[in-house]
Amino acid sequence: MGPIERIMACLEGREIDRIPTFCAMLEDRTFNEVLGKPPIPQETLFSNFVSTYALERWGRMLTKPIFQPLLNKAMEKRIRAAVELGFDATWGMYEETFIVKDSKTLILFSGSIYDLQPDGFGNMTYMYREPGITSRDKFESWPYWPDPDEVAHRAYKFYKKMVSKYGDKICLFGQASAYGIQETILWSLGFERMALWIRKEPEIISRFIKMNEELCLKTTIAMLDAGVPVILQSDDFAFKTGPMMNPLMIDELFGEPYKKIISLVHERGAKYILHSCGDNTLLFDTFIKWDVDGLHAYENTSNVDIYQEKKIHGDMVTIIGGVGVDYLLTDRSRDEEVKNHVKNLIKNLAPGGKFILGPVHSLSSIPAHKLKVMLDAAHAYGKYPLAKQ
Amino acid sequence: MKESIYAIQQAVDELDIDGIQDKVKACIEEGISPLEIIEEGISKGLEIVGQKFEEGEYFLADLILAGEVVNEAMPLLEDKMDPSMTGKKGKIILATVQGDIHEIGKNIVGMLLKANGFEVLDLGVDVPASKIIETAKSSGVRMIGLSALLTTMVTSIKDVVDIATESGLRDQLKIVIGGACTSEQLKDEMGADAYGATAVQAVSIFDGLSQAL
Numbered sequence: 001m002g003p004i005e006r007i008m009a010c011l012e013g014r015e016i017d018r019i020p021t022f023c024a025m026l027e028d029r030t031f032n033e034v035l036g037k038p039p040i041p042q043e044t045l046f047s048n049f050v051s052t053y054a055l056e057r058w059g060r061m062l063t064k065p066i067f068q069p070l071l072n073k074a075m076e077k078r079i080r081a082a083v084e085l086g087f088d089a090t091w092g093m094y095e096e097t098f099i100v101k102d103s104k105t106l107i108l109f110s111g112s113i114y115d116l117q118p119d120g121f122g123n124m125t126y127m128y129r130e131p132g133i134t135s136r137d138k139f140e141s142w143p144y145w146p147d148p149d150e151v152a153h154r155a156y157k158f159y160k161k162m163v164s165k166y167g168d169k170i171c172l173f174g175q176a177s178a179y180g181i182q183e184t185i186l187w188s189l190g191f192e193r194m195a196l197w198i199r200k201e202p203e204i205i206s207r208f209i210k211m212n213e214e215l216c217l218k219t220t221i222a223m224l225d226a227g228v229p230v231i232l233q234s235d236d237f238a239f240k241t242g243p244m245m246n247p248l249m250i251d252e253l254f255g256e257p258y259k260k261i262i263s264l265v266h267e268r269g270a271k272y273i274l275h276s277c278g279d280n281t282l283l284f285d286t287f288i289k290w291d292v293d294g295l296h297a298y299e300n301t302s303n304v305d306i307y308q309e310k311k312i313h314g315d316m317v318t319i320i321g322g323v324g325v326d327y328l329l330t331d332r333s334r335d336e337e338v339k340n341h342v343k344n345l346i347k348n349l350a351p352g353g354k355f356i357l358g359p360v361h362s363l364s365s366i367p368a369h370k371l372k373v374m375l376d377a378a379h380a381y382g383k384y385p386l387a388k389q
Numbered sequence: 390m391k392e393s394i395y396a397i398q399q400a401v402d403e404l405d406i407d408g409i410q411d412k413v414k415a416c417i418e419e420g421i422s423p424l425e426i427i428e429e430g431i432s433k434g435l436e437i438v439g440q441k442f443e444e445g446e447y448f449l450a451d452l453i454l455a456g457e458v459v460n461e462a463m464p465l466l467e468d469k470m471d472p473s474m475t476g477k478k479g480k481i482i483l484a485t486v487q488g489d490i491h492e493i494g495k496n497i498v499g500m501l502l503k504a505n506g507f508e509v510l511d512l513g514v515d516v517p518a519s520k521i522i523e524t525a526k527s528s529g530v531r532m533i534g535l536s537a538l539l540t541t542m543v544t545s546i547k548d549v550v551d552i553a554t555e556s557g558l559r560d561q562l563k564i565v566i567g568g569a570c571t572s573e574q575l576k577d578e579m580g581a582d583a584y585g586a587t588a589v590q591a592v593s594i595f596d597g598l599s600q601a602l
Contacts, residue, residue, distance in 0.1 A: 115490070127490055191493045195453035199406065239494075240569040241587055245450040278569075282445070301540070301570055326540040326570065363540075 003088035004229060007171040011230070011271045011293045011318050013354050019346055019382030021375055022173070022296070022320050022358030023087040026366070028074065028123035031081035033368035041122035052103040059100035067100050072158065079166050085368065086375055089171040089356065091232050091275075094158040094219075096151055096177045098126070099144055107132065109144040110179070110212070111188025119364040131190035139204055148215045151177045152222040159226035167227060173273060174228035176219040180235020180276075181212040182254050191244070198245075198253070205253070213257040220261055230271045232296065233261075238278030240302045251286050258290045266291070273320065277361070279303040284313050294318035299360045301326050307348050310355070318354040323374055325363040335373045342377035350386055357382070393419055394430045397462070401434025402441075404454040406461055413465045423466040427506075431459055435504055439589040449497070452588060456500035463504075478506040479599040480530040484516040485568075486545035491538035494568050497588045498534060505592050507599070518548035522556055531561055532598055534591065535581070537568040546571075546579040563598045567591055 001009070001017045010020045026034075028042065045051060054062065075093055082090035098106045098114070106114040106126050111133040119125035133139045155176035162172060179187075185208050186194050198205050220231050237243055237250055258274075265272045273294040274287055279302040280295075287295060298306040298321045306322060313319075322345040323329060328338050342357065349355040357378050359366065381387070390398075393416045400409045416426050438455040441447040447455075481502055485495050492514045499509045510530060512521060525533060535546055546566055553559040566576055567585040576584040583598070585591035 129490060191449075192453050192456075192496065195450035196406075196457055198450070199404075199454060239449065242445070243448055246448050249450075 003169070004167075004171045007089045007356065008229065008271065010353060010356055013315070013318075015384070016353060017384060019350050019378050019384075020088040020356045021086075021378050022356045023082040023085070023090040023371070024296075024359045025091045025093055025362040026078045026081050027125070027362055027364040028119065029121035029364055030366050030368050030371070031074075031077045032121075032123070034081040034084050035077055037122075042124045043118045043122050046103070046116070046124050047118070055100055055103035059102050059105075063098070063100045067098070068096065071095055071098070075158070076162065076165075079162055079170065079172070081368075083166055083169045085371055086379075087170060087358075089173055089230070089358075091173045091175065091362075092159070092162060092228075094155045094174075094176040096146075096154055097179070105129075107144055108179075108187065109146050110184045110215075111139075111142055111144075121364060123364070125364050128187060131188055131193065133188045134190075134193070136201065136204065139208070145211065146177075146215075148218045151215065152218040155219045156222035156226050159223050159228050163227040171230060172228050173230045173232035174223040174226075175232050175234065176223055178212070178216040178219045178233075180233055181209055181216060181257050182237060182250070183235050184212050185209070186236075186244075195245070198249070209253065209257060213260070216257070217261055217264070220265060224265065224268045224270055228270070230273060230293075231261075231265050232273040232275060234275040236275075236277040237283055238276060238280045238302070240278055242279050242281070242303070243283050244278075247282050247286050250283065251289070255286070255290060262291045273318075277302070281305070281309070284309065284317070288313060288316050292317060294320050294356065296320040296358075297360050298322065300324040306345075310349050314349075314352060314354060318356060319349060320356040320358060321360045322349065322355075322357055323359050325359050325361050325366060329359055329363070329366045329370045329374070331365070331367055331370075333370065335370075338370055338373045339377040342374055343381050346378070346382050346386065350382060350384075353384075390429065391419075391421065394421065394426065397426060397430030398434040398437070401431055401455060401458050402437045404438075404451060404458055406454065406458050409458050409462045410465060413462045417465065417469070423469045426462075426466060431462060432505060435459070435501070439501075439592070442587070442589050452497055452501070456497070456504060459500075459504040478596070479532060479602070480508045480510060480528070481532045481534055481595055482510045482512060482521060482524055482528070482530050483534045483536070484512040484521050485514040485536045485538075486542055486549070487515055487517045488542040488545055489537050489539045489568075490514040491536070491568070494538070494588065495534070495536040498536070498567065498585075498591045501588050501592050502534075502595060505596070507595060518545060518552045521549050522552045522558065525553070525558060525562060526556065531563060531602055532595055533562060533564045534585075534595070535564060535566045535568075537566065537570055540570045543570055543575060543579065546575070546581060550580040563602065565591065565594055565598070 114126040262272045271293040274292045275296040564581045565583045566581045
């Protein structure tokens with residue numbers, strides 16, 4: 001079986017030859033270890049006197065000609081490295097979402113602000129700083145909201161190229177410049193304001209949802225047109241111990257937009273996966289009602305019990321993830337521990353199919369070697385029919 | 390219980406942001422003391438909210454709304470209160486550890502602590518360990534709440550504990566940790582005193598500590 005056939009069969013609950021593997025977006029450290037380090041480290045590139053001066057003065061102007069091509073290159077490297085490592089599927093991301101404000105600040109076009117900072121491995125990364133939309137006026141006059149058609153057009157071009165280069169080697173799980181409908185609002189308003197505005201400013205919330213829905217819908221169509229077989233949307237609905245909002249409210253606010261997008265994906269013969277961090281135990285029924293094909297994360301650092309979920313929903317939805325990035329996929333773990341964990345996941349989650357093994361998240365500190373250990377173990381112990389362990 | 394006090398308790402419990410001020414005004418007009426309104430109305434209401442959160446009936450967003458209800462009520466009461474009653478349960482330093490800029494959890498804990506009668510010194514996010522201990526030293530505050538979401542930043546908790554030890558303050562301080570990447574096990578590894586899994590738990594931990602100190 002080839003990787004695409006294996007993934008699609010798994011998502012449909014059909015028989016497969018072995019456990020499929022999924023790569024959450026690889027960060028710079030990891031793909032540099034696989035593909036080779038760039039001649040000039042990003043940190044040097046971004047933090048020297050000349051670039052700092054240029055970004056301080058002309059950051060916004062330099063976004064399109066300098067920053068975006070660098071980002072595009074990194075996004076392709078994520079996919080290429082996942083192919084070289086031997087994954088069956090990878091989360092591809094087309095990110096045309098950031099505007100450089102100055103040498104330390106990025107603005108996400110949908111309303112939130114980020115620190116541009118070193119990742120500790122010689123590369124640059126971004127970290128959420130604060131919401132950008134702090135009042136009704138700021139919402140009405142936010143200057144960076146993009147034209148969804150233009151974003152979709154560029155996403156199409158990016159994925160057309162990626163599908164033609166890698167589409168037969170790896171199953172692309174596409175996401176394009178549109179973050180989750182809920183999490184975009186959360187980041188843009190901040191959690192406290194979002195909770196309050198749902199109650200006090202429902203008209204703004206409703207318009208914000210519509211804007212995000214349009215962006216998600218148009219970029220999803222663009223990816224499907226480009227030949228992406230699986231759409232993966234990130235939308236963190238939960239935190240460590242449970243959903244951020246009442247599940248009924250989540251369904252009421254976000255159910256219809258998601259059902260509409262997922263139905264469109266299915267009409268086109270593609271699959272839909274939702275990534276949601278945290279403990280989503282109380283939300284899994286809702287996501288399944290929205291008709292998702294797979295769910296990713298099941299973060300081990302949250303209270304979710306992946307093994308229990310297999311028993312409850314394992315025949316209704318494909319479980320994706322299982323390998324923690326807090327310890328196992330770090331420099332601190334031993335290879336043997338990774339191998340044993342993979343064996344345990346296979347023993348408990350592989351029977352009956354509908355399980356794709358992979359990291360629970362992306363993280364800048366994941367060593368490529370640990371991913372190799374994870375993959376080797378999956379290939380060695382994950383062949384169907386499963387051997388008794 | 391007086392009906393008007395019960396109405397305040399109910400307004401907090403039902404997250405009635407728009408109605409709370411009228412209910413507080415009615416109590417004041419009746420001659421009920423601000424302290425009684427806070428202790429019997431607002432705090433009891435928050436207790437019910439906390440209970441509903443623990444039982445899974447309320448969620449994080451509901452805690453935010455409960456905090457907002459209290460924020461609406463407090464300005465009407467603070468003017469009329471004896472200043473010595475503010476923060477009467479004690480003072481707490483709150484901070485998100487160095488290298489981590491997540492603040493939602495810390496803010497929710499801070500809001501609930503204030504509403505429960507603590508005075509909070511919020512040092513913000515990405516706070517160096519040295520600053521936290523210097524603040525404890527200069528202010529005399531003995532309870533510290535540290536928040537951390539990023540797995541990669543947990544060692545910053547240890548830095549706080551180590552600097553407290555180096556400055557000879559460790560025995561006098563109570564360090565409580567919370568946040569997505571924290572756990573009971575991490576508390577032991579880092580040498581902290583307590584771990585709060587939720588904001589509501591954090592309040593009851595500080596309640597216990599304030600009585601013990």
